[in-house]
Amino acid sequence: MEYKKIAQQVLELVGGSENIKTYTHCATRLRFTLINSEKVNADEIKNIDGVIGAVNQGGQFQIIVGNDVKYVYKELQKIADVSNGKSFEEEKDQKSLVNKVLDTVAGIFVPIVPALAGSGMLKAILAIAVLLGWIDITSQTYQILYFISDAIFYFLPILLAHSASVKFGTNPYLSITIGGILLHPTFTTMIANAKETDNAIYLFGLPVTLVNYGSSVIPIILTIWFMSYIEPLVDKIVPKVTRIFSTPLITLFIVAPVALIAIGPLGTFLGDGLAEGIRWLDNYASWLIPMIVGTFTPLLVITGMHYALISIGINSLAKYGFDTVAGPGMLVSNIAQGGAALAVAFRTKDRKLRSLGISTGISAILGITEPALYGVNLPYRKPLYSSMIGGGLGGLFIGIMNVGRYQQVPPGILALPSFIGEDGFSNLIYTVIGVVIAFAGAFIAQLILGIDQDTQLLVEKEEINVNPQAAEQMTTKESVSIDSPMDGQVITLEQVNDEVFSQGLLGKGLAIVPKDGLVYAPFNGTISVFLESKHAVGITGNNGVELLIHCGLDTVNLEGKGFNAHVKQGDFVEKGDLLLEMDIEYIKGKNLDTTTPILVTNSNKYTDVILTTEKEILMGQSLIHID
Incomplete structure (x- = not known):
């Protein structure tokens, strides 16, 4: 596809730069706000090689290009001399330098974390074996296993x-x-x-x-x-x-x-x-960093800034073989979140909330905090405060004791072996004490603070629902069966109030009118499309499927407001991982449709795309089958 040629033809046929007020792009379309729409030659635009279609919708002239739209947009930026100055992307660049840096850090480090975790765990097991006298460091077996575990670090x-x-x-x-x-x-x-x-x-x-x-x-x-x-x-x-x-x-x-x-x-x-x-x-305030990290990690997770912290921890491990920055503080924070969620389950009389508190609390203790954070602690608020109290107390203790971890592993209870150092078990013992303090502090604080009845009723009314198994499904078999990424009502594409989707221009699929705003990964894969507007996410699966989840219609105009992202472009996700949250009420309050088309954008490569006949569906249930 000749992106430069497409951009030149598009610019000419929309009436030139002098006819453009602003221009931007979403996951699949170029979007123009024009001065005089009568100057547009829509029929000629549709005939451009590489253009799928064009529509005038929502006050914008939209040209459908597909997954390559970002490349055409880059070429358009080079030649479109818009009188009012900047394109949408250029304005965003000036406003979000910090977010861009964080996004870059996350995109670089997150994909390699699984390999670091596996190798780090092997190093931790070797350390235990040496301390218990099960293996001699002079043996060839130890030396081979050690260089296997050390290869990724070198x-x-x-x-x-x-x-x-x-x-x-x-x-x-x-x-x-x-x-x-x-x-x-x-x-x-x-x-x-x-x-x-x-x-x-x-x-x-x-x-x-x-x-x-x-x-x-x-x-x-x-x-x-x-x-x-x-x-x-x-x-x-x-x-x-x-x-x-x-x-x-x-x-x-x-x-x-x-x-x-x-x-x-x-x-x-x-x-x-x-x-x-x-x-x-x-050396001068060893208690400070773990206490801050232990207290504020939930807020860092919400904003995505915890990835920057992880990168600092990896750098410390690479330099000194010892991390006091990310691992210890994030460990006690995760345990504290589990303690707060379990305290909610212990105290509540609501069976549904009790089940949710137990499942997400256990998941948090194992190091997967998103279900607890977004399903219990954040919606009910006081459990979040409790988890921050417990995490701060645990962080203060391990900071005073100068606790550090020796390997890069996910910060959960199973990561404890990574805190075994060359000086024996003292570092591990202090870690365990810190974990107990964090759990007990959060649990007791939550029992004292309780849950406001009005908050609980509000959450139940809004039906905030997190699948407690979402983060536990860390590995799945490759399949051409696609599960639903959300709860809601299933409708056909023909029923979608958008010509691009209803005519199937971007591929076969269906749409869901979401019940809540939680969007999960339907299979293992890589986030291939995720714009700053956060309204659409494209996943290229290990199974070869290219799936587009477009949250709402014309929601690109919200410029990211009403959406909370949990992934970045380039991230590897596993089935059940939380991708993003959409604020249903906020979007409806802006008079926008929350209907979410789900499309197999490379459906032309398959013999048949079989869609579910169910009218109501839950996250994780089979939605699309590809032959």
Whole structure:
């Protein structure tokens, strides 16, 4: 698809830049607010190769492109000289720098967390085996198992290179190559020899800083960020016929030397500075960070800022092999959330709430807090306060005792082995005491605070409903059966009050009028589309299915208001993970339709798409079957 050509044709046929007030895009469409709609040649636009259709709806002229809309939009930005200045995306860029940084950090680190968790757990098990005398560290069995568990940490720059390439839009394999360059045995040997002989290494007459990049974090991220500017620039300059080899050749020739001479050492300096700053704070106020993290982690989760905290913890582990920032505080916070939810279950007389409190409380203790946070603690408010009290108390204790974790594992009760250090079980014992304090503090605080009757009735009236099994379904078998991502009433696409969906222009599927605002992942996959407006999420499944969940009609105009995201573009999700929340009442209050089309956008690749005949459906029930 020639995106530039499409953009040029679209701009001409909507009446040129002088006829555009504002323009933006959603998950599948270019959206124009025009000065004079009579200047638009809609029939010609529909005939553009790459355009699926066009409609005039909701005060906007909408051109349906499909999943490639963002690429056409980028080309349009280059040529559309809109008199009122900025496109929607440019305005958002100025307003949300902090959110963009957090989104980038999350997108880079979250995909590698499962691998870190598995390797970290193996290291923890080995530590237990050594302390109990089950295995000798001099044995070949131990040495092999140790390098198996340590491989991901040493080659961390390579994994980060790939995930950074996804966020920054670079070639993933070229990015991985850059990571491999930093860790190449010849380079590491040269560094070791130079340090031993007190000599220097030069490239083109410029000094190469003697840095070992094994287990490093920041250097490779900065390098791939730099590469995201170099690669497209080279791509524009070189002839198209030679682009397949000349672009990677020139990019590699520029980026690799700059990484070794400048960016790598700068990243190392920044990473070391961050780690030393945290160590300094630990020396003079060791209680502070765990107490803050233990108290405010629920709020960080709501805003998505906890991912930045996780990245700092990973950096500390890479630098010192010891994390006092993220792991300990988040552990006691999660346990406290479980304690508060279980206290609600213990005290309430409502059987439905008791069941929800027990299931989500246990899930939180195991490290999966979203069901408890969004199903019990946040809606009822006082359980949230209780969990923050318990988390703060537990964090204060483990901070005073200078507790740290030695491996990157999900912060739940099963993560306790990661707190076993080389000095024996003392660190683990203090951790267990902190966990007990957090649980007891939250549980007792919730028993004292109770639940306001009016709040409970309000929640029941709004039918806030979290599937307690949502976060427990961490692994599923690949399937071509798609489960419903939400509770609600099923309608056909023909009944949807939007021509694009009702005519099936974007693919086969159906729609759900949601009962509540919770949207879950229907299968394992990667978030391939998720805009800042948060109204639509695209998932590319491990099963090959490309699914679009479009929450409401014309909800892109809300610019993210009324939606609370729990994922970012590029995230890997598992079946049952909470993707986002939509505020049903807020959306209806803006006179918008909450009907949610669910489409298989690559349905043309399948023989048949069989839709459920049920009129009412619950999250997790079979919705679509593909043959």
